[in-house]
Amino acid sequence: MTEFKNTERELHYFRMRLSVAGLFVLVFFGLLAARFVWLQAYQHDHYAAQAEDNRISIVPVVPNRGLIVDRNGVVLARNFAAYTLEITPSKIRGDLDEVIDALAGIVEIQTKDRRRFRRQLEESKNFESLPIRTRLTDDEVAKFTAQRYRFPGVDIQARLFRQYPLGSVASHVIGYIGRISQREAAKIEDTDDAANYNGTSYIGKEGVEKSYEAQLHGQTGYEEVEVSAGGRAVRTLSRKPATPGANLILSLDIELQKVVEQAFGNRRGALIAIEPATGDVLAYVSMPTFDPNLFVEGIDQQSWDELNTSPDKPLVNRPLSGSYPPGSTYKPFMALAALELGRRTPASAISDPGYFNFGNHRFRDDKEGGHGTVDMYRSIVQSCDTYYYHLANDLGVDAMHDFMKPFGFGQITGIDLEHEKRGILPSTTWKRTSYRRPEQQKWYAGETISLGIGQGYNSFTPLQLAHATAILANNGVVMKPHLVKFMEDGGTRARTATVPKESYRIALKQQNIDVIKNAMVGVMREGTAAKVFANAGYVSGGKTGTAQVIAIKKNEKYNASKIDERHRDHSLFTAFAPADKPRIAIAIIVENGGFGATAAAPIVREALDFYLLGKRANPNRQDDVPTEKIDISDTRPLAEIRADETSDGGPRAGAETQGNRD
Incomplete structure (x- = not known):
């Protein structure tokens, strides 16, 4: 039996499906058009900027x-240009060590280069470019450039390097x-x-x-x-x-x-x-x-x-952070304090038996039997310790502190380097604030005596000593x-x-400064530094100094040959020249060098000869x-x-x- 299709119905269904499909197409094309309008009209600046960022790099x-x-x-520090071979770890494909091994086949990469690179890699961000080799030759640059395509994330950079010639x-x-x-x-x-x-x-x-x-x-x-x-x-x-x-x-x-x-x-x-x-x-x-x-x-x-x-x-950095007792280089400043504070006149004299007794303690002078009658001039020229034991006892620790502070002792000088050390300019207040136990905080009168010869708690940087000498020279x-x-x-x-x-x-007072300067000139002419500065060709002032590193036992004399080299006395010297109008002031310490005139003064002589005479x-x-x-x-x-x-x-x-x- 033959079945006849309903043509009208089929045509109706077809038209309905076509309409739905057309509607879908229209809707989707409408959405695309809307999206296009949205991107082009409303988001244009945003995406244009992104596109520009992809195209332009700052x-x-x-x-x-x-x-x-x-x-x-x-010139003490300069720059020079050179090529470096650099790796950006975030851009490396595969194992980093294998890449470095492959690079080593093209340019020389030593073990120290690898170690430095690894250390920098640990300290840096992964996206940073780090050098694996610096200062490449032109041949090495050419060799790598020819094979650069093999090494994404590796490149040659021209860099400025610092050099200290x-x-x-x-x-x-x-x-x-x-x-x-x-x-x-x-x-x-x-x-x-x-x-x-x-x-x-x-x-x-x-x-x-x-x-x-x-x-x-x-x-x-x-x-x-x-x-x-x-x-x-x-x-x-x-x-x-x-x-x-x-x-x-x-x-x-x-x-x-x-x-x-x-x-x-x-x-x-x-x-x-x-x-x-x-x-x-x-x-x-x-x-x-x-x-x-x-x-x-x-x-x-x-x-x-x-x-x-x-x-x-x-x-x-020893001048900045090394702290040492100044030894006898402190004596001219002690003498100036005595004059300014009215405790001594230039003619005031003592009889030096070679020691100074205080309580049950004997403070010895270096010259056995003493220097005899000593006034201020001779106390500096001959470096008489006993004179300054007496003077320190008369002045007291706080008076010494207050006088020395403006000269920069125990103070930050403010020189244009970081990490300057303050040193120690002792006082009763300093001791109270520096120690915890009450018995340690008390200042004992016997502690004052050795301060007069630049020992005891005194501890200054070579920079401070030079600064103080320059102030003295500059009146x-x-x-x-x-x-x-x-x-x-x-x-x-x-x-x-x-x-x-x-x-x-x-x-x-200028007359007091002149007394001290005159005595320091005497040190160079007839005193402890006379032999070193004989026939100098200029007039200078100075002071030798020898500072103990370790204490000497009672009734024992100092013998450098029996002491470990690093426990021997420090050698110090201060000087200024020319004496009438100083152009240069110097402080020096030779660690464990012994007498000030033996190790330190000859170096200063060479420095002054060159600076003043060109010798x-x-x-x-x-x-x-x-x-x-x-x-x-x-x-x-x-x-x-x-x-x-x-x-x-x-x-x-x-x-x-x-x-x-x-």
Whole structure:
């Protein structure tokens, strides 16, 4: 039986399905149109910005770090350009060690390079670019470039590197830079200057590199760079140039610095030379020294162990943080205190039997049998301890403290280096606040006696001793000691003086100052330093000093040959010259060097001979490193000039006091 379809019904269903399909198509196309309108009309700016961000990259332009030169233009810290091979760990595909092994087949990568990279990787963020090799040769750059396609996340970068051309000379002054650690990065992020360190990998770690970091760094610029889909720079769209950091013109005379460092040889100690009228530090020596170039790219473990474990402690900044008893170099200041406070006149004299008894304790003079009749002049020239035992007892600890404080003893001088140590200028108040137990807080009269010869609780830095000597030489006018004389704008070369005027004046009678200076001249002519300064060719004033390191047992005499070398007396000396109008004031300590006239004074003689007369102890010696010099009187930017040129404390009361051996 034949079945006939209902054509009308089928056609109706077909039309209904077609209408539904058309409706769906219309709805979906309407949604697409709405979405298109939404994206193009309402979200245009948002997605245009995202697209632009994918196309344009903002690249920081790290500024050139400022140069550091001495007072005569000798370059002490400079920059040079070199290529580095850098890895961005977040972009590495596969095992990082395998990538490094593959790279080692193209360019030389030593074990120390791998260790440094691993250490930096632990301290950095994963997206940062880290160097695996620095200072690539042109051949190495060409070899890697030819095979770069094999190493996504590895690239060659042109970087500026810091160099200290004189190596270890004045290393404690200049300091060094190093890669920014996580702790330093976090600290920078909390400052208003965080944006200025975008792209910066290095920061000052020690010395003036650290204390003048903000000035040396400069202002970061930026470039708008068009990049490809693979992140490659195509072209630069706009540029805001970086502002180079300020150049530092130090007060140091680097040739004087070299003379002193050479004179020290292998001995430990410190010397500070200051221009009294200005506070300029002419020489700042801490021995032994170190090579700051070792630290720039991260010091290797062997070099670090050698420096850090050495018993000579080359990393210790002795002028700034070493604290020593001043010994007999304290006596001129004690004598001046006696004159100013009316406790002595220049003619006041004592009879010295060779000791001073106080209670049941005998304080001995170095000269057995004593110096006989001693007035103030002879007390300084012959360095009579007994005279100053009497004087300290008459003055008392608090009067001594109050007089010495304005000279900077036991005070922060404010020199432009960090971590300056205060030292100890004792007083009854100091002792009460320094000790916990009541019996320790009490000041005993016997503790005052040894203070007069620069022993006991007295403990000062070599910087403080030099500063006080400069104040005395400058007739009580106090100039803040400083290492940076001028800060110079890296572009305009406009200069700003760091210490433009005096700090204050100590009210002293000129006739009293003249008495002390005259006696210090006598030390050089007929006293304890006469032999060293014979036929000097200039008139100078000075004072020898010898400071005990350990106490001598009762009834026992000091014998250096029977004492461990590091327990022997320190050798000290202070001086100024010329005597009538001092241009230089010096304080020196030679650790465990013995008598002041034996170890310390000859070094000062070499320093004064060079600075005042231009004489060198060894004129035939050739410096290992040639110096580069810039004409600092030229008013052009330094970049243009360079382009043209290159197309523990002393004994306490209660033990037998030996007295100072000068």
